[in-house]
Amino acid sequence: MHAHGITGRSVRSKRRRNTKEPYCFVATCAAGLENLVQEEISLLGGLEPVTAPGAVTWQANSLKTAYLACLWSRFSSRILLRLTQFEAPTPDELYKEASKIDWGRHFNGDTSFAISTTLVNSGPEMNHSHYASLRIKDAIVDQFRRRTGERPDVDVRTPGIRLNLHVEGTAAALSLDLSGESLHRRGYRTGAGEAPLKETLAAAIAYLSGVRVGMSPDTCILDPMCGSATLLIEAALIVGDSAPGLLRDTFGFQHWLGHNEKMWETLVEAAVQREDQHAETPWPMIIGYDADPHVVAAARKNIINAGLGDRITIKQRQLARLHPPTAEGILVTNPPYGERLSEKEAVKYLYRAVGRIFRQHFSGWQLGFFTANPDFADMLGVSWQERHRLYNGPLKCRLLTTALTAASPGASEEFDKGIRLSLQETPQANDQESDPALPAEDFANRLRKNCQRLFPWAEEHNITCFRIYDADIPEYNVAIDVYEQWVHVQEYEPPATVPSEKAEERFNQALQVIRQLLDVPHSQLFVKKRRKQRGNEQYQKRPDTTGKTDGKTGKLYEVREGGNRFLVNFTDYLDTGLFLDHRKTRALLAELADGRTFLNLFAYTGSATVYAAKGGAVSTQTVDLSEKYLVRAQANLSLNGFGGALHQFSEADCLQWLKSCRDQYGVIFVDPPTFSNSRHKNIVFDVQKDHPELLRLAMNLLTHDGVLVFSTNYRKFELDTELEEEFVVREITNQTLPEDFQGKGNIHRCWRFRHHNDEE
Template sequence: NVIHMMLNLSGDALYKRGYRKLCNSTPIKENLAAAIVLNSKWTGESPIVDPMCGSGTLLIEAAMISCDKAPGLNRLKWGFQFWKKHNNNLWQDIYQTAKKRFQIGLKKCHKNYFIGYDYDSEIIKKAKINAFNAGLSTIIQFFIKNLNNLKNIYNKKEIGIILSNPPYGQRKEAENQLVGLYVQLGIVLKKYFENWQLSILSSSNFLLNFLQMQSYQKYILKNGTLNCIQKNYQIFLNNPISENNEYQNRIRKNFKKLKKWTIQEKIECFRLYNADLPNYNIIVDVYKKWIVVQEYKAPKIINCKKAHQRLCNAIYYTKEILSIDINNIILKIRKKNKNNTQYQKLFNKSNFIQIKEYHAKFLVNLTDYLDTGLFLETRLIRKLIGIISKGKDFLNLFSYTGTATVYAGLGEAKSTTSIDMSNTYIQWSMKNMLINNLTSTKHNFIQANCLDWIKKTNKKFDLIFINPPTFSNSKKMNKSFELTRDYLNVIQDLKTILRVNGNIIFSSSKHNFQINLDALNKIKLSAKNITKKTQSKDYMNNSKLYHSWIIKHTR
């Protein structure tokens, strides 16, 4: 048998220096901060600036190193102090020597070399208290400042280092919500801190790419359970923003044209830009005070570096022209859709915002999924459903988040039935109904395979809305669904549950999709194309994107 005997030398963990009584929600440990300072190759003889300083840990650790302050000098208790043979006189000699070294080092320290900025005034208060507790308040300065307003206060001859641990999407914000922050940081540093060094910690290489800089050194570190990387850069001017004005001119033009219209129509969400220019293959949607930028992955023939630079420029100029907060920009990258990947969860932040569309209210989630919970291109279809649903039994198939059902409810439908395979979307639909005060028992929600359900039900409906997927091979389905192959069979099944004077609104976002009218006539149905009538002003230049028909029984 083996017995392990251990002695507690420290008491509390050694990384706890004793000065940090207050901190933000995602602080780094003090020993990690010290490692970051040492890895940055900062010599102590040049300014050190943290543009997102939080509770000040990086600057405090840097100042402690510069002032020759022992890391545990602030600690009041040590584990060894409780040993029976602890030599307190020896310990006091060691402690007093360390204290004197700190006092000497503090006098030699440059008083204007440690500067921290943060946009949050409460966090700055905490940073100042922490610096005071560490005995460093005379040499560290903290200021309330947004990254947009960051400037270099030193003369050109004084070259220093930017040291930072910005958010990287693992705790509070989602990764796709932080792209604008990194783009802005890269642009500001190149503009005002040319020839300075930059050392930055992140767990996301994806976000670091948006700095648009080439690192010369990197270190692998652990921040708690997170695998992180620290990269060192030399900051060069290197044309931080493009001088080509085509994108910003188009954004200004579109925004001017649409802004007045959205106010008049009481619309808070709209499409601002839809790959209008060949060099900028992106989509820009406005959600109240938020911007969602969707990039279509560039084909292999396109220079990836150039495409990435254009994306960064687009993000920067969209923010500038619309005066959007840097944290209110969401980036989503669209690839060729396989297996309904647009419905898969990307993040798990559950950050919902409430928006208005005409007289309806909806909850949208801008970060967690590729789609937001609201298809903007079907806006006028929803409005039409609200107008013609009064007194009718309404069926919403592939109901998604139930936005069409909300309009039917507000339009005083006799009853509504919403069907979707996803429990997540059924629950989302119920929340959308709730915020519109549509809580009656006449509104039904069913989690089921729509295609199986319409074959089995005995119910009849006056108005049916169906916007089927282009393709689906979900495990919850008996067989795959392909729109162009299967749509006629689906319509034929819908015919059996459609009342004599009823209407089917059939919509599709498949490129150049058309209904075979002759085939419809053979099953005694007729269709009227209402695509142009249901095109909203922000989609006028994209007539091939969305198609709609009203289908009726042939008399």
């Protein structure tokens, strides 16, 4: 299966070890892998393995266990032969003790060498690792010069012999590095995604997640965010009983005079036979997906280099499209970490998407989830059976594992079903024409009738976020929206002719009716006072809200629409982050975007981008001037299982961005604010004045057969008539107004633009 190139290249041993003392070997490893390494060493025949932080020490009567460790250890970083131990309070003691070793027994004067030093809690005179290495080097060079008149060269990059000095306190240990380069460098990886895993850590993740030799061919090992495919390659090496050392070109012991080449070649031949034996048996499916096509290409190269091109399948696919290829298997993944704020928010909701997809579709599967953000682990919504503390370099990480059965908590979506039932049943329970106990009888009757009409409609069309009242009676000047089990109430600013006391009385009456009629708990009712906005105030954080919110400020709630999920904020801003009147517009965009590139201008929280991605857009570009809303937009995409290089976000003024963009898009959505004024960026936008330039610039980026959808909520808007001569323009306002906004006046207006050569 592999191209084995490690035999026949060794420097033949010129001397034999003549001591009867047992060898002392040390396997170093990353923190958290010590027990796995100890288990390996025991299975390989190591005597009395002793575990310490980052190392396992054992005794042996021959080199065999060390060779086997170099060849077979999946989790070790280096295999060391301990040459001596001594007390070294000063660098001069290092020189003295190193001079006692007969270095001519280990290598010749024409062999280069290098020394790596680790100091742990060493004294004041031993506080510089470079100087400590220098003293060892001096001892070796001086000895060779005295005996032969020549000195070996130091080569820190590709030395023939590597020596390892470890000083803890005053206790020093000097060892010969038998592995040479770190064992995690298997030799197959040429390209890696962001934050690649070391191969040794990847092997540990796969093993601890349940990957074993000879897994059933009816199962599958699946990584939905495979990156460079390191996890899958290491899993395949385990399944195929392949020694990871077979992939390497060189080892450190090949330049060591104590090397037993015959023993090594025998062990390599045995490893090749084991690999060939398992190559003939049926394997489980091993599949990887990634959203980034460039990463997929790099992963495929790594797999071919590992000799596993016929064993591992890699495809470009978004997490949102994930389904189990077999009834049982292991889903193991190392999702993105997220370093910046926007990335961390996106990662947090990516975790929620992973958990939801796993619970919904992967009953009978095991999950191994490796994360550098263990605080986000609860976002997955699964009960973890085991938690392993591991490190990816300096990053403190966790490997979380569990198995999901049909009876597991979270294995079904009954919670979602309950939400829909509560929305349907509560208003219809009060079907009497009037209730004397309720104040504001006219308002109560109108709200009840609206609910009796709209709730069955919403249930029939699987709509859980919709408007049930919008100033239907002028005296009760409020808008009431249902978002799943939450109710969002906005009071419009009363006219100047209405005394403030009277307006406050009516508003309080309306709230009392809402609470009683909808039977909504106080914690699920959010109340705001809507005032006429100046500039972009509607997007600014509100200093407070009307009514108590019990510390709910800043919290994001997850709601559903059109098979997608969105994050809404009921407290901090005038708008929640999801414009309900654009529900049908978003659905239209999803249909148009299938198989096309999509551009979302003035994107707000990216809800249209989510629809386009779900609808099959090959790529999306989301542009908005607000960083905080782009953060939400990225989180919304992640929540739905979309992300990666094909979904780009740009914080920019849309007009300026359009002037500099050179790409073409098959579908463009333009939904600008009526007016915005950014003090910090000196940008003023007026939709009536600026829309001709905006739309012409956008049409320059539209493909010859593309569609642009333009929408505005400015009730007095008039479209520039010259645009209708330059392009094929058709107003589609009526087909984009949802049932719950019918009869509300021009809540928005909407047009469809095409180039003339595509006139229907």
